[in-house]
Amino acid sequence: MRSTAGREPAILAALFWVPFALAAAWIVASPPHSVDGPAHLLGARAIADHGEPVYARYYELDWFPTPNLAGTRVLAVLVDVGGLRLAATVMLLLAALGTPLALRYALRAIRPESTWLAIAALPLCFGYLYFYGFWNYCLGTALALACVGLTLRAAPAWRPGPTLALAALLTLTWLTHLVPFVAAVLFLGATVVTGPRRLGAWLAPAATVLPGAVLSLAYLLHTDSGDGPTWTSPLGRVVGLVSLHTTVTTYSRWEDVVAAVIALVLVTLALVARRAVPASGARAASAAAGLAATAAAVLVLATPASFGLDFGLIDERLAVFPVLFALLWLAARPPEPRIALIAAVALVVATGALALVRLPKLADYDDLAAEYLAAGEFVEPGSTLVALRFANLGPDAGRNREWDPTRHLASELAARRHAVDVGHYEAVLDYFPARFRPEVNPRTVLDPELTGLGSVPPQIALAQLPALAPVYVLVVGAADASGPAAHVLEETRLVLARHFEKVGTTGRGLVEVWRSVPAGSG
Secondary structure: OOOOOOOHHHHHHHHHHHHHHHHHHHHHHOOOOOOOHHHHHHHHHHHHOOOOHHHHHHEEEOOOOOOOHHHHHHHHHHHHHHHHHHHHHHHHHHHHHHHHHHHHHHHHHHOHHHHHHHHHHHHHHOOHHHHHOOHHHHHHHHHHHHHHHHHHHHOOOOOHHHHHHHHHHHHHHHHHOHHHHHHHHHHHHHHHHOOOOOOHHHHHHHHHHHHHHHHHHHHHHHOOOOOOEEOOOHHHHHHHHHHOHHHHOOOOOHHHHHHHHHHHHHHHHHHHHHOOOOOOOOHHHHHHHHHHHHHHHHHHHHOOOEEOOOEOOHHHHHOHHHHHHHHHHHHOOOOOHHHHHHHHHHHHHHHHHHHHHHHHHHHHHHHHHHHHHHHHHHOOOOOEEEEEEOOOOOOOOOOOOOOOOOOOHHHHHHHHOOOEEOOOHHHHOOOOOEEEOHHHOOHHHHOOOOOOOOOOOOOOOHHHHHHHOOOEEEEEOHHHOOOHHHHHHHHHHHHHHHHEEEEEEOOOOOEEEEEEOOOOOO
């Protein structure tokens, strides 16, 4: 066997770029279905086509700066230019592949030879929150790492050009998502604390954060979303963080096995690196990255899980940053080339195994989404839709019980038919720009508390359904209804039979479509 000495950089680079290219090709060929993605598409449709009567009637646009504004605006432009499929594909590409590219940029600022560590971002970027459909958060994570890379290049000199660029990039990160902005500021703070003790090294970084701080204050004064904090088990958070369950596992327990392998590889690298001296010129970056990783881990364990229904999964959104910052710490302490190759191969194999484990569920949910969206053939353009779910069809991975691939599909169906989905969750939250007009909000007719329509079974004012006419009601998952859901389904069909007519059912019975009957007809 010929020696690989001297060829390690090329091999390590290929071990990053080949899986990266394969992932990009897969997304383009078969964009993966997500839970929240359909709701984002309807929000973008309502913005892009706000001149259409149905959207002008129900939606108002509010461009007050919020931590979802940038991603939503980009998506709306993509919908306007290329349609729903192109818009979703581009966002899925950016949300997944922006993180490994941005991590590679940050790693290069520490030590160019350590950019191979960006391989570890591949399984992380295709994680639980990606498949949930948190596109803005995923974009924000990539932007936060870009801020980290720019911070490492700007410190400690803090010349005007890089300082202004960092201020602009941090502001863009804030406009994309608040949690990545906090993580980027955390790394910036770690860089300042571990850096020179002089006034200029403190004032310039503080100035870069000022726009985001002002926007945060303005948003807190503007918003009425949110509620009291809720907490989850600290022990569960520790286990989820260390095992990468929180970050990676999405569909099945088999993913926990792969996640544990990835965690083991990274821990082994950390143990090897702990005995190493930081590479020449990387000592300051190593200290900052180590402090940032530790502080981010503390945040994961200490922050509330949510602030009511509106701001949830906070600890889970933070959970990727201790790992990403730890990779930057590793970059300053490079292992021997042989160990780097072994670790890189192990990470690539684990990434491939993760994809193989997920393929059956991904295919099942793609089929499920395709059948659901086929209900569009029974729905007239410009209609009002109400989706009622009677079964939860999500995966059994010990995760959020709301992970049901059908949960927001009515929103994508509405976007395709240029219609309105009464259950469009973005339209009742003030951190998205397209919202239901208060005077004609269709959600308040059925679900004044905003919590019953998305439940399984739905808890809504059934008698008020005819008041929304003309309307299409989608009865979802009737064949899988059991227990209390089956009883509610029976009551629901009785109400529908009095005021609606059944106009169609999808191929395998996933969705029944009922159309309201005009008063006095028949």
